[in-house]
Every structure is written in structure tokens, then in C-alpha cells.
Amino acid sequence: MNSRQQLILQMVIDQGRVSVAELAKMTGVSEVTIRQDLNLLEKQSYLRRTHGYAVPLDSDDVETRMMNNYPIKRQLAEFAANLVNDGETVFIENGSSNALLARTLAEQKNITLITVSSYIAHLLKETPCEVILLGGIYQKKSESMVGPLTRQYIQQVHFSKAFIGIDGWQPDTGFTGRDMMRADVVNAVLEKGSEAIILTDSSKFGAVHPYTLGPAAQFSRVITDDKLNPAAHQTLKQSGLTVDIVPHYPSL
Structure with missing residues (x-):
């Protein structure tokens, strides 16, 4: 090259x-x-x-995905961080927007952060944030833990909020993921019944992938940017979700 x-x-x-x-x-x-x-x-x-x-x-590599729409994802992370209070325990799943959120929280708040992402855990190694990395089968490309052991660990921990990444959404499929094992981890988190928040840039809406995340009723909120299609915005709200639209300021 x-x-x-x-x-x-x-x-x-x-x-x-x-x-x-x-x-x-x-x-x-x-x-x-x-x-x-x-x-x-x-x-x-x-x-x-x-x-x-x-x-x-499309890539499973978190660093590669983070480079796509980076300014927007950084602003989404800043917005999401404002929803978390000092002293909270939160779960942050795999994904580029979530990795930026984890770093923002670790720099701004006194929290306990639970994750299945070894990438996120490594990202926070120089911060004072307490990090709980759940075990399981190590997916090398995504740098994430998956499988039955991970599901068991999720059942043993407690958190007030969970931030989830998605790969796709359409009205007839709901939220979807590209990877079966990671989708199972998300569904184990949703079964906990804590406040589940989707953090993603708007490029994911309109795409569809094989594995269902949800149902939608198990999520409480979607945080995305102002390029979200108005019809998708309306459908999400009709599903009972709070939809936070974060304006994108290119100069930031």
C-alpha cells in the first residue's frame, strides 16, 4: 500500500x-x-x-469501529455520561461508542464499571475507576467475553444501568446484532431488568442482522445523533422508548 x-x-x-x-x-x-x-x-x-x-x-475490531464517525460518538458518550451519578454501578457492553463512554465516565465520575470487554478494561487501566471484568470465552477480534460462563457471571452481579451497543434496527426486526454469542450476552443483561440504554450512532438504523436483541420493551432509552431518520424516530417512540437526539457539532 x-x-x-x-x-x-x-x-x-x-x-x-x-x-x-x-x-x-x-x-x-x-x-x-x-x-x-x-x-x-x-x-x-x-x-x-x-x-x-x-x-x-464492517469490523469486530473496536479501535477500527471507533474511528468511524468518531466526533459523533464522542458527543454521544458525553451525553450518556451525564445520565450516570457518582457512586453508581453500571454495566457497559462491548462497542466503540461504549468504549468512549467508559473512558468519559472513568475520567469524570466515581463509579464502579462492569464490562465484558477486555478492550474497555485495558482502556481504563490508568484511571481510578473500579473495573469488574467478567470472564468467559475470549473472542479475540472483538476483545469481548462471551458464552455460558459469561452469562452465569452476569447473573451474579448487580447494576443500576446497562449501556448496550447494537449493529442494526428495523421496525419489523427490532434491535439486532451480527454475532450470536455477543447477542446472548446482551440478552442475559436485559434479563436483569435494570435500566437498559442503547448508545449508538444513527448509521445502525435501517440495517438488519441475524440475531435479535430484546424485545424492544426490555430497553428504556435510545441515545443517538441527529441524522436519525424521522420515521425511525417516531417508530422508536411509539414502542415506548425515550429517544435522546444528540446534535452533532462538527467543530467539537
């Missing part, structure tokens, strides 16, 4: 969706050259091409 292709890949990761014309303008080469670069990067599984655009690959 040459320096131009590295720049292209970074732009796609940072922006989430970039046109061929924009990439050509930013790199100073022709659109024909950009298409050749994109073909190569797609063949090497670095990104995915759509008509006239390049988009990131």
Missing part, C-alpha cells in the same frame, strides 16, 4: 463514506487512478466499494 492509498483508507475510516470525486480532489490524482486504488484496497479487504463511493468494512 503506497502513501496515497494509506491516505485514502484513513479518509474512508474517518468519514465513513467518501466519493470518488472527493478522493480525487484531496489526493490530486484522476478519478481513474482513485478507482484503481479502491479496487486494490477492496481486493485486499481494507474497504468496500459502492456506486461512486468507498465505505469502511
